[in-house]
Amino acid sequence: MNADFAADFEKRFSGGPVIRAHLACPTDAFAVTVLFGPSGAGKTTVLRCLAGLERPDAGYIHCREETWFDAARGIFLPPQQRGIGYLFQDYALFPHLTVAGNIRYGLSQFPRAARGRRVVELLDLMQLVGLEGRYPKQLSGGQQQRVALARALARRPQVLLLDAPLSSLDAPTREQLRRELRRWLVDLRTPTVIVTHDRVEAMALGDQVVVMDQGRVLQSGPVYEVFGRPADVVVARIVGVDTVEPAQVLRVADGLATVAVGPVQLVALAEDPLEGDVYVCIHAEDVIIERGSVTASSARNQLAGSIRTVSREGPMVRLNMDCGFLLAALVTKQACEELNLREGERVTALVKAPAIHLVPRGSHLT
Amino acid sequence: MDWTAIGLTLRLAALTTVILVLMGLPLAFWLARSQWRWKFLIEAVVALPLVLPPTVLGFYILMAIGPRSPVGQLYEALTDQLLPFSFQGLLVASVLYSLPFAVRPFAAAFAGVDWRLVEASWCLGKSRLQTFFLIVVPLAWAGLLTGIVLSFAHTVGEFGVVLMVGGNIPGVTRTVSVSIYDEVQALNYAAAGETALFLLGLSFGVLCVTYALQRRMVVL
Numbered sequence: 001m002n003a004d005f006a007a008d009f010e011k012r013f014s015g016g017p018v019i020r021a022h023l024a025c026p027t028d029a030f031a032v033t034v035l036f037g038p039s040g041a042g043k044t045t046v047l048r049c050l051a052g053l054e055r056p057d058a059g060y061i062h063c064r065e066e067t068w069f070d071a072a073r074g075i076f077l078p079p080q081q082r083g084i085g086y087l088f089q090d091y092a093l094f095p096h097l098t099v100a101g102n103i104r105y106g107l108s109q110f111p112r113a114a115r116g117r118r119v120v121e122l123l124d125l126m127q128l129v130g131l132e133g134r135y136p137k138q139l140s141g142g143q144q145q146r147v148a149l150a151r152a153l154a155r156r157p158q159v160l161l162l163d164a165p166l167s168s169l170d171a172p173t174r175e176q177l178r179r180e181l182r183r184w185l186v187d188l189r190t191p192t193v194i195v196t197h198d199r200v201e202a203m204a205l206g207d208q209v210v211v212m213d214q215g216r217v218l219q220s221g222p223v224y225e226v227f228g229r230p231a232d233v234v235v236a237r238i239v240g241v242d243t244v245e246p247a248q249v250l251r252v253a254d255g256l257a258t259v260a261v262g263p264v265q266l267v268a269l270a271e272d273p274l275e276g277d278v279y280v281c282i283h284a285e286d287v288i289i290e291r292g293s294v295t296a297s298s299a300r301n302q303l304a305g306s307i308r309t310v311s312r313e314g315p316m317v318r319l320n321m322d323c324g325f326l327l328a329a330l331v332t333k334q335a336c337e338e339l340n341l342r343e344g345e346r347v348t349a350l351v352k353a354p355a356i357h358l359v360p361r362g363s364h365l366t
Numbered sequence: 367m368d369w370t371a372i373g374l375t376l377r378l379a380a381l382t383t384v385i386l387v388l389m390g391l392p393l394a395f396w397l398a399r400s401q402w403r404w405k406f407l408i409e410a411v412v413a414l415p416l417v418l419p420p421t422v423l424g425f426y427i428l429m430a431i432g433p434r435s436p437v438g439q440l441y442e443a444l445t446d447q448l449l450p451f452s453f454q455g456l457l458v459a460s461v462l463y464s465l466p467f468a469v470r471p472f473a474a475a476f477a478g479v480d481w482r483l484v485e486a487s488w489c490l491g492k493s494r495l496q497t498f499f500l501i502v503v504p505l506a507w508a509g510l511l512t513g514i515v516l517s518f519a520h521t522v523g524e525f526g527v528v529l530m531v532g533g534n535i536p537g538v539t540r541t542v543s544v545s546i547y548d549e550v551q552a553l554n555y556a557a558a559g560e561t562a563l564f565l566l567g568l569s570f571g572v573l574c575v576t577y578a579l580q581r582r583m584v585v586l
Contacts, residue, residue: 051489052488053485053488053489078488079485079488079489080488080489080491080492080493084489085489086485086486086489088482088485088486090482092480092482092483092485092486094483094486094487094501095483095505096504096505105487105490105492105500106490106491106492108491108492109491151490152489154490155490155491
């Protein structure tokens, strides 16, 4: 655990909830960890504790060989000494400083000549050249986000902490920046913790996900595993999708994308220009189960496989079938009885192309 | 025109303002940020000169700094002088009397600064003191200026407290407002009018400069 960014702590608010969190991110191998959960789950509090803006009541926070917080030994490093880059939800740009002034703000430890070079470097990286003399008020939301990110990156932090980095943007800007943000993070290779309540954002940006609700960590692991195989009903309800599988785009033609999930090929709507890695997301209620082989159907995806598990969910029955990957389906109890759906039975699943949602991952990670 | 009184008043007002800035900034910052449950007691004490008659305030200050009080005895032991009816005694009274006119605008200005900007500055490696001067003061500047101007102007215009604590000693404690009062008592309206006009012009000028400066800062 020594080479990790590891934390396990508890923060109590008087008259409020108790926030408990534990996470471990490798710092040598680059990874984006997403803190995911509904509003009020305590995600931002966890991020603030990691930054040193809040002092936990118990536990520890280690980063590489440094101890940032240890309740037992009475150690608490203030944010100034933690080597972090923190992005606030609405960016908290200094309104009385220009773009260049904001980026240069944290660079006083750099030699004078290096400061100017670093600012130019970041203006370049974040595509802000020409805006260095503007004040934050004179920038668009997307530009402000890039300035805030440039400012957080300026001191070459050991860990980046991003609090809902895309939430205050309008939808088109958000989608564009989501891809760029992932690309920048991959290029920078700085371990990153991102707070979000947006499922698509979590899948598009994260490698690891930590699901939180009511101040507790419910599940953590690789994104597709947590989203695709929630540990329990609570997590399933929070993550809100049933089947999530990593896939690769094979080709895009006529607005339809063909993707490969392991040995299986699926056809989905290509809403955005797509290439490389994606996540395939399918809601269980969008999957139709047929007995035997289907000869004619409007559904573009026909997947043959066998039923692995059958479980009751109120008036519905949840099936997990193995069709080269694990696909979840939700059918009524009556349908289940009529079709005699039991474990081990061979069935065909039908999924229409628009029901398959593709979340682009941008770059390929090795 | 009573130039001695004008000079004395300006000196008193300037010194009072300097002391109020040094004392008032930390006090106001604490008032703006503290979560202490008894904070309202301090707030009430600071605001007391706003509602108390100057004679009452002056009376208590006179008692507090008199030669029989611990403060007065300590001052006498240190300097071999008495505080009441001296310039130093007047300065102490002025600081207390004008305290709310400095602290309240300061505190309001500090409370108006977005705290996340302060936290952002900490996360960028700046100490609390650096953050105060690089972020808080520039953003609260308009309110700080208001507090400085108000405490200066309020000290220039004080009357009741001066009479109670300072008396009316020319060149030592006789301020402009007391001087005008004396001239009127002596039916010397011309002299009173000259000094009054000077004071009016000065006050108007200071306020014009203040508001003009504030407007420029708001535009920025």
